[in-house]
Amino acid sequence: MNSKLIMSIAVSASLALLAAPAQAEKVASGLDAKTAMIVKRDFLDKGIAKATRVNQDALQAACSKYVDNPPTKLKAKLEAAETAAIKWPADGQYMGDWQAGEKLAQSGKGMTWSDKAEDPAGGNCYNCHQLSGKEIAYGTIGPSLRNYGKTRGTGEDVQRYTYGRIYNAKAMNACANMPRFGHMGILTEAQIKDLVALLLDPESGVNK
Amino acid sequence: MSKEIDLGRRRAITTGGGMGLLALFGGVSLFRPGDALAEWNKPAFTSKAMDEALGSLGATSPEDNSVFIQLTVPEIAENGAVVPVTVSSSLTNVEQISIMVDKNPNVLAAVFTIPQGTEAMVTTRVKMGKTANVVALVKADGKFYRTAKEVKVTAGGCGG
């Protein structure tokens, strides 16, 4: 075998090595584009759920593209943007009525195409979290929040942190499963305060 | 079968009309006038409270007995629309098995007549509006026995 041939094999091999990932990436981005086209075409308005809901914001797009694991830098950038957008209560109060909070936590309703615009949205909390000891039908997608206030205390820093976490869970973890209840207008400021109270009030079932 | 019950059955047929039609269309019915069941126990099935239902079944003070009655129900029901219930009894001469749900709007769900030669065991499925006690009532040798078990009816799915 002459050296020229060896050389050319080596060159083509290294080219192939270079080309393979580039090609794969091209295919992948082609599929991403095709998926976006299909989703935009095949999802239609129904009731209050308009077709435009499939249009992603920067955060949704990044979490989808990177399958909930975006590069560190991008993740930090997304979290910073979400944090900056949190609207804190003007009155500086974070706690509402824990009993109203319990009711909200129980409800999984709101914003589906079978709900009406005027139907109040629930907090969906028990779908994913353990809260009051009395409710045995709780989900485990999120961490248990049993004794949340008891273990963390009820200081203003904890209140503020909790408010922010419910308002926009993505400010702390860009691709968290939890919806951005305040940011997306799912719950009102007063409702979020009720949920903060549910978690922190010593009288709440969460801490009993 | 008493004449009175027979008459009741005939009345139901004349007023209902459905069965007459069926006969015309050639439907096979086991519910021929001369061959009727005991009449549907309306007072018992429309009872709103346990005592009332027991009274209507002629079982005012049944003996609590979980040894001779086996009541099998799930501890938790994922959905109240279908709650499986099995009642069996080791008592001799079991004539009747009834199933009740203490917090349902109509507490009595079903009454089974067990003829000679049929095992004292039935399985069926009942609806439960919320967490409540399922009560099994067994009549053997003319005497009533009862046992109860709680079934927790939970919120299922995402509730949306």
Next chain:
Amino acid sequence: MAIFYQGDQMKNKQIHQAFMVLALSMSFAAVAAESAVTDSERIEQYREMISDGNPAEFDEMRGEELWKKPGGPKMASLEKCNLGKGAGVVKGAYAELPKYFKDTRRVQDLESRLLTCMTTLQGIPEEEITAKPFASAKKASDISSLATYVVGQSKGVKMKVSTKHPKVKESYEIGKRIFNYRAGPYDFGCSTCHATSGVRIRMQDLPNMRSNKKDAQIAYTGWPAYRVSQGLTRSFQWRLNDCFRQQRFPEPKFASEATIALTTYLAVSANGAEYVGPGLKR
């Protein structure tokens, strides 16, 4: 968003659990046993108790009649419908769907293929079928009952959906992307609930369909299913439709490319498992 509940067919585990419960409650450690039975196990026990006598069988009967009876403007039956294994072959057809069909030049799932047959063989206008493709308490759905019949004919057949055809491969890849597609006011995607093992929503265990083969198999092969909470037999297209409703998405068009792609992704993930539907669910 309890979309797919884990199967009712975990008999061995059941028996084992029942034995454990029995053994423990008979022992002197009866008090300790109380807490040894988890709520998830109690739910499994409930499912086992209702697994006998599935009303989906009535929908299978209805579907079979519809399949064999001449209907539509052309007064034709569906007995010449090609579900991928040749005209009229129903046995085992569902276990190989979705598939690429030459006549329509696209990948089709069972319901979109039934739609093709109903429109071409029977002459029923497509809009007439797609206007209300799902059963309701008031009105049964023909296409849905037909689907129940067809899937029942794959009972006991191993799932083998081939991705050899480039179009099926592409459909799978797009389906995977739709599975991970997060959008809407809640930022939900299928993956929000179905990409982690061992979690539940309320009391319902959620199968991880992204990376747990067994979960994906149990979930897929249990649908279509009779839902006791609704008293209706639900098709796979309905299953996806209601997922998207709870994801707060707009409505996916019936038998659209998006729903077929997602079905391809999920069906391929279930390959190798025996099809056991139609199932019986909460």
Next chain:
Amino acid sequence: MGNPMKIRAAVKEGVTEVKILMQHEMETGLRKEADGTLVPAWFITEVKAQYQGRTVLEAQFGQSVSKNPYLMFRFKGGSAGEKVTVSWVDNKGDNRADEATITG
């Protein structure tokens, strides 16, 4: 006439086990439509199972029995090839009768 039932009857060691699944809405009369109107009560009131002209089970149902009622029971006797007949009537006077062959 009501919709057909599914009946399975199997004999084992001299005892026949019968499983019945009926098709019926079993409306309680308490459920409301979306527009608030009450859905009238409509449910099976009586069920009867017979083997060789002999009644092997009688049942009376109230509104609390689940939609598409299910029943399971056992009686002594029966052999493969013989028939078990089941019939029901509902509160509107509709009825249905079906039979099944006992399997071994």
